[in-house]
Amino acid sequence: PNSVLSVSNAPFGDAFAYMYGPVAGRIVTAFMIFGCAGALIAWQFTLGELLRESAGEGYFPEIFGKVTKDGVPVKGMIVMVLIQLIMIFFTISxxxxxxxxxxxxxxxxxxxxxxxxxxxxxxxxxxxxxxxxxxxxxxxxxxxxxxxxxxxxxxxxxxxxxxxxxxxxxxxxxxxxxxxxxxxxx
Structure with a gap:
C-alpha cells in the first residue's frame, strides 16, 4: 500500500516482501544495497581519474595527479573522500x-x-x-x-x-x- 511505501526506508524490499514474502524482500534490499555501493565505488574511480587527468593538465593540485605503480590515483581519491566526509557533516539530517x-x-x-x-x-x-x-x-x-x-x-x-x-x-x-x-x- 502507498501508506507503507511512502514512509519506508526500503520501498523496493517492502514491495517484494509484500508480494513474495519477507525473504524475497530481504534479498531485493540486499541487491539494492550492493547496487548502490557498486555505483558509489565506480563514481569514486571515475572522479579519481577525472581529477588525475585534470591535475596532469595543470588544472588541479599535483596531489590528484600522483598515481601508484598500477596507475591508480590513491592520494587524490583519499583527499576527495575527506572532502566528501566534510560535506556529509555539513548536510547532517x-x-x-x-x-x-x-x-x-x-x-x-x-x-x-x-x-x-x-x-x-x-x-x-x-x-x-x-x-x-x-x-x-x-x-x-x-x-x-x-x-x-x-x-x-x-x-x-x-x-x-x-x-x-x-x-x-x-x-x-x-x-x-x-x-x-x-x-x-x-
Missing part, C-alpha cells in the same frame, strides 16, 4: 533517509552543471569536428532543458549548496589553470 536525499540532491545539482556546459558547447564541438547535425543539436537542447528541470526539482537548498561547491571548484580551477602557460586553448 535527522534521519539517514533525509541525509541520503540531501546528498543525492547535492550530487545531482553538481553533476548536472558539466552536462549543461557540455550540451551548451556541443554546437562548437560539432563545427570544429566538421559536423553540423540538427538532430544532435535538438537532443542537446532537450537534454539541457531536462537538466534545468532536474536541477529545479532538487530544491533551492540543493541548488544553493551545489552552486557553492561549483563556484569553489571554479576558484580552485582558476588558481591552478593560471599557473599553466597560456596556449590559446583552455
Amino acid at each position: 535527522p534521519t539517514m533517509v533525509k541525509q541520503f536525499d540531501v546528498l543525492i540532491q547535492l550530487a545531482t545539482v553538481d553533476n548536472l552543471v558539466p552536462y549543461v556546459l557540455a550540451m551548451a558547447a556541443l554546437d562548437i564541438m560539432q563545427k570544429e569536428a566538421g559536423h553540423n547535425e540538427r538532430t544532435t543539436r535538438l537532443a542537446a537542447v532537450i537534454g539541457g532543458a531536462y537538466s534545468m528541470y532536474a536541477t529545479y526539482q532538487c530544491g533551492m537548498d540543493a541548488v544553493t549548496a551545489g552552486m557553492m561547491t561549483v563556484l569553489l571548484g571554479y576558484m580552485i580551477y582558476g588558481v591552478y589553470a593560471g599557473q599553466k602557460p597560456y596556449t590559446g586553448h583552455l
Whole structure:
C-alpha cells in the first residue's frame, strides 16, 4: 500500500516482501544495497581519474595527479573522500533517509552543471569536428532543458549548496589553470 511505501526506508524490499514474502524482500534490499555501493565505488574511480587527468593538465593540485605503480590515483581519491566526509557533516539530517536525499540532491545539482556546459558547447564541438547535425543539436537542447528541470526539482537548498561547491571548484580551477602557460586553448 502507498501508506507503507511512502514512509519506508526500503520501498523496493517492502514491495517484494509484500508480494513474495519477507525473504524475497530481504534479498531485493540486499541487491539494492550492493547496487548502490557498486555505483558509489565506480563514481569514486571515475572522479579519481577525472581529477588525475585534470591535475596532469595543470588544472588541479599535483596531489590528484600522483598515481601508484598500477596507475591508480590513491592520494587524490583519499583527499576527495575527506572532502566528501566534510560535506556529509555539513548536510547532517535527522534521519539517514533525509541525509541520503540531501546528498543525492547535492550530487545531482553538481553533476548536472558539466552536462549543461557540455550540451551548451556541443554546437562548437560539432563545427570544429566538421559536423553540423540538427538532430544532435535538438537532443542537446532537450537534454539541457531536462537538466534545468532536474536541477529545479532538487530544491533551492540543493541548488544553493551545489552552486557553492561549483563556484569553489571554479576558484580552485582558476588558481591552478593560471599557473599553466597560456596556449590559446583552455
